[in-house]
Amino acid sequence: MKKKIVISTTNRNKKREIEKLLNDMDLEVLALSDLKMHIPHVIEDGKTFRQNAIKKALTFSRYINETILADDSGLMVEALGGKPGIRSSRFARAKATDKENNAKLLQLMKNVPHGKRQATFACVIAIAKNGALLGTSEGLCRGTIGFELKGKSGFGYDPIFTPKGYKHTFAEFKPSFKNRISHRAEALKKAKLIIQKYL
Numbered sequence: 001m002k003k004k005i006v007i008s009t010t011n012r013n014k015k016r017e018i019e020k021l022l023n024d025m026d027l028e029v030l031a032l033s034d035l036k037m038h039i040p041h042v043i044e045d046g047k048t049f050r051q052n053a054i055k056k057a058l059t060f061s062r063y064i065n066e067t068i069l070a071d072d073s074g075l076m077v078e079a080l081g082g083k084p085g086i087r088s089s090r091f092a093r094a095k096a097t098d099k100e101n102n103a104k105l106l107q108l109m110k111n112v113p114h115g116k117r118q119a120t121f122a123c124v125i126a127i128a129k130n131g132a133l134l135g136t137s138e139g140l141c142r143g144t145i146g147f148e149l150k151g152k153s154g155f156g157y158d159p160i161f162t163p164k165g166y167k168h169t170f171a172e173f174k175p176s177f178k179n180r181i182s183h184r185a186e187a188l189k190k191a192k193l194i195i196q197k198y199l
């Protein structure tokens with residue numbers, strides 16, 4: 001029987017990316033929504049991506065008798081002192097849409113010149129089982145913020161983020177290409193070593 005891992009994200013796009021990135025492992029990948037049970041809501045009140053990822057992994061691992069993989073991620077924009085950071089998904093308001101968050105970011109950045117628009121995506125993964133933390137990993141992806149939305153694929157800030165060394169936004173790339181160079185890809189590559197060790 002295949003070993004199981006439960007990924008804690010409720011964001012459909014993140015879930016899809018994580019599933020694809022794990023598909024070379026001999027694992028049954030489940031999402032919280034696949035489990036027919038009541039799962040507590042975790043308030044993401046940490047001050048860092050790492051604190052939030054650990055809180056989610058540990059909390060869910062106390063309710064679910066499987067290995068849990070939780071991630072927390074976001075975008076840090078230099079000209080905005082690192083914002084939106086851990087507030088990336090709710091930058092414009094609580095439960096904001098991607099469109100609203102991108103519009104707010106572009107508005108705040110409208111007078112920031114080329115050359116001063118550096119930003120970094122970060123992803124931290126925490127893996128836990130039965131209330132014990134097995135390990136954490138981190139991935140970063142550096143790039144710049146554009147002046148308008150470009151591309152239709154991906155999610156979140158993908159249409160305004162161009163990774164360093166490229167001319168197109170994440171939303172203009174094929175998902176398989178984003179999955180080679182993204183912050184989530186880097187974090188998962190390291191997380192696989194933790195999974196291999198414990199599962």
Ligand code: IMP
Binds near residue numbers: 075
């Ligand atoms: P989380 O679900 O609390 O980790 O929030 C992550 C938020 O950061 C998402 O809702 C997006 O706004 C943003 N984000 C994280 N990773 C990505 C990515 O790969 N592309 C675009 N936006 C991302």
